[in-house]
Amino acid sequence: MEAKKAVKKAAKKAAEKVAEALGDRVPGSPGSGTPTVDEPTTPVAPLPPKSEQDAPETVTPTGIPTGAPKVSKSQQGEFLTTAQGARLRDTDHSLKAGPRGPVLLQDHHFREKMTHFDHERIPERVVHARGAGAHGTFTAYGSATEVTKAGFLAKGKETEVFVRFSTVLGSRGSADTVRDTRGFATKFYTDEGTFDLVGNNIPVFFIQDAIKFPDIIHAAKWHPDREIPQAQSAHDTFWDFVSLHTEAQHHTMWNMSDRGIPRSYRHMEGFGVHTFRLVNAAGETVLAKFHWKPKLGVHSLDWEEAQIAAGVDPDFHRRDLYDSIEAGAFPEWELGLQVFPDSEEETFAGIDLLDATKIVPEELAPVQPVGKLVLTGVPTNFHAEVEQVAFHLGHLPPGIDVTNDPLLQGRLFSYVDTQLTRLGGPNYSQIPINRPHAPVNDMLRDGFHQHAVHGGVAPYRPNSLDGGNPFTTDTGFLDLPVRVAESAKVRENPVSFDDHYSQVRQFWLSMSPVEKEHIVRAYTFELAKCYEQAIKERQVQCLANIDPVLCEQVATGLGLPVPEPTVPLQDLEPSPVLSQVGGEWPADGRLIGIVVDPAAGLDGVAEVRTAIFNAGMVPLVIAPHGGEVDGVTVQRTFATARSIEFDAILLAGAPAPAPDAIPARDAKAGAEASVTVDPRVLLLVEEAWRHAKAIGAWAGGADVLAAAGIAGTPGVISADSGAAALTELQPLLAQHRVWPRFPATL
Numbered sequence: 001m002e003a004k005k006a007v008k009k010a011a012k013k014a015a016e017k018v019a020e021a022l023g024d025r026v027p028g029s030p031g032s033g034t035p036t037v038d039e040p041t042t043p044v045a046p047l048p049p050k051s052e053q054d055a056p057e058t059v060t061p062t063g064i065p066t067g068a069p070k071v072s073k074s075q076q077g078e079f080l081t082t083a084q085g086a087r088l089r090d091t092d093h094s095l096k097a098g099p100r101g102p103v104l105l106q107d108h109h110f111r112e113k114m115t116h117f118d119h120e121r122i123p124e125r126v127v128h129a130r131g132a133g134a135h136g137t138f139t140a141y142g143s144a145t146e147v148t149k150a151g152f153l154a155k156g157k158e159t160e161v162f163v164r165f166s167t168v169l170g171s172r173g174s175a176d177t178v179r180d181t182r183g184f185a186t187k188f189y190t191d192e193g194t195f196d197l198v199g200n201n202i203p204v205f206f207i208q209d210a211i212k213f214p215d216i217i218h219a220a221k222w223h224p225d226r227e228i229p230q231a232q233s234a235h236d237t238f239w240d241f242v243s244l245h246t247e248a249q250h251h252t253m254w255n256m257s258d259r260g261i262p263r264s265y266r267h268m269e270g271f272g273v274h275t276f277r278l279v280n281a282a283g284e285t286v287l288a289k290f291h292w293k294p295k296l297g298v299h300s301l302d303w304e305e306a307q308i309a310a311g312v313d314p315d316f317h318r319r320d321l322y323d324s325i326e327a328g329a330f331p332e333w334e335l336g337l338q339v340f341p342d343s344e345e346e347t348f349a350g351i352d353l354l355d356a357t358k359i360v361p362e363e364l365a366p367v368q369p370v371g372k373l374v375l376t377g378v379p380t381n382f383h384a385e386v387e388q389v390a391f392h393l394g395h396l397p398p399g400i401d402v403t404n405d406p407l408l409q410g411r412l413f414s415y416v417d418t419q420l421t422r423l424g425g426p427n428y429s430q431i432p433i434n435r436p437h438a439p440v441n442d443m444l445r446d447g448f449h450q451h452a453v454h455g456g457v458a459p460y461r462p463n464s465l466d467g468g469n470p471f472t473t474d475t476g477f478l479d480l481p482v483r484v485a486e487s488a489k490v491r492e493n494p495v496s497f498d499d500h501y502s503q504v505r506q507f508w509l510s511m512s513p514v515e516k517e518h519i520v521r522a523y524t525f526e527l528a529k530c531y532e533q534a535i536k537e538r539q540v541q542c543l544a545n546i547d548p549v550l551c552e553q554v555a556t557g558l559g560l561p562v563p564e565p566t567v568p569l570q571d572l573e574p575s576p577v578l579s580q581v582g583g584e585w586p587a588d589g590r591l592i593g594i595v596v597d598p599a600a601g602l603d604g605v606a607e608v609r610t611a612i613f614n615a616g617m618v619p620l621v622i623a624p625h626g627g628e629v630d631g632v633t634v635q636r637t638f639a640t641a642r643s644i645e646f647d648a649i650l651l652a653g654a655p656a657p658a659p660d661a662i663p664a665r666d667a668k669a670g671a672e673a674s675v676t677v678d679p680r681v682l683l684l685v686e687e688a689w690r691h692a693k694a695i696g697a698w699a700g701g702a703d704v705l706a707a708a709g710i711a712g713t714p715g716v717i718s719a720d721s722g723a724a725a726l727t728e729l730q731p732l733l734a735q736h737r738v739w740p741r742f743p744a745t746l
């Protein structure tokens, strides 16, 4: 009893001492500089968890329960805590020996906060570091069941997916619109295990054998001495490699075409590239290539537009993806298959199906649609989902198997291997975004970042201690018993891999004149950025082996002689489907800028905005200042708007130069101009015109067309009202660009 009293007395004395030391700095007391809420001395029940804070494995971002057990939960509730859940009084001041310090080592909250921050970053992907991802659903048409037993391709079956798009060469923070190949990787969380289709927007690859992957990437990425250029192929080492290693010429031609600068991820095709082997329920096999066909068609940026975007909005593609999903213009693709007989030679129409530098033209083997992908959910947390997602070509469900394509075979090693460094160990498939939606019952144990609490004592087979569990099953994944050719071990390619030029020429011959013009300009630009004369000359020799006109044009641009071809030119039948020009596609989610002149009033602007919304597009009002104009909300000002953001421009007025147009360039006055227009509006219109975008005007807007000197040119509309201008504009948008405006001389 006495002892208890003494303890109480000592505790009281200690408390008085603390109070005396703290004085008016008692947290929560007036003037203490710390929050005045009662918490945590008067605890209040934490708020119920917010639904979006549920563990990602239980509910997908589109709100569909995955049925997985609730094993982890992200942060929730009202009160700030330590990582251990202890509530905190203060997170703004270090614990110091008096207000002027020094800081005490014992400040465990400081150390926890800082240590965690210091380790927030993980290594970026060695390739495809820059990317964006989204959630969605794949719905199968059932048309593939004849050739594959994969359950997710059965009629009407819906499967959750996560897609990550990327560039290849740049670092995580690099610009989206650089000239490069784009990654198109899809994770299907199927009931029979995850299927990863890890493709690109280009159907061929630089190399035929994976052992050369480090070489092409070393050549294409920055120079090792100064780590420049960033996210560019326009430099010596890239062109050194592709001109010496001519199997790369086909992929390079695609890169130099408009496919290398997509308008957005929504406007890209995707290709599984390799040939896969499919097996149906009867055990019959076929060879097949996977294709993604965008609902909105394949469209590209203009090269100048891409360059401006890289500075003005480096996140152009990422923003487009997320904005379109949030606007309800859900990106959509059809998955299609090109199917070939599973012959012993593994060729089709003379094309070696194991050569990843070759396509099979769609005119020879049509792409048959087997399902639809719709992206509907943006990530909740970029790091947790987009950064940590890990794809692997070996993630295959029953019904889909690999072939002996030597590029594919090497990839089967690389993707798991790279995650060990990037995601810190072998348990990355337990990270929420990577967790299969099929039940998992493996015998993999322990390792860094092990999250599972495995029961049982016998993670081995056979066992008699865990009731023999788990069992194998005959319905599981079957490695197809494909015959392996009898041969000596060699480091050699088949002879059929030797043709490096015929399909490159076929691509060139399949392009429209304007696309050919763009290809010439791209090669000329990129090679002109090289310093080494020998490299330029060697690549020009490669162009001579593709086409004399292409070679002559580029050589002239570089000031080089035109060489003779060193291989016979082969004229394969052109494949018109490779061209982007000539079709019509939906304009869903396209951005229409509307320039207004507050001084002249906003006649017809509200009406045209509604009409744009109703057409499934997004209107953005551009005015001299922010806020509202005549009750209409302004989304962009003359200071923030740049032409690259808009797919078309409508002009509702001719705003005079505003005071903030400084540093003022002289407002340009066209020959017929009767008014002086704000120079930024003129720049906007001039760029839109140069990039072959549709431009419409009504009321005072027609004066801008006159001031820019573009009235009456193709794709420039002058109408009586905004609604009439929009009606004339829509067919132009369906064709993506006003093609006749590009000077095409080829």
Ligand code: HDD
Pocket (backbone or CB within 6 Å): 125, 126, 127, 128, 131, 164, 165, 166, 182, 183, 184, 185, 198, 199, 200, 204, 205, 209, 210, 211, 213, 272, 273, 274, 356, 389, 390, 391, 407, 410, 411, 414, 415, 416, 418, 419
């Ligand atoms: Fe690869 C990432 C696509 C050949 C090695 N690759 C990666 C990504 C895509 C592709 C889209 C990004 C995945 C993501 O978003 O996380 N890669 C391809 C295509 C190829 C190809 C379509 C040829 C047809 N790749 C290829 C080869 C190798 C690799 C030949 C090596 C043998 N790729 C990798 C990698 C990466 C990768 C190093 C880096 C990050 C990652 O895997 O997860 O393992």
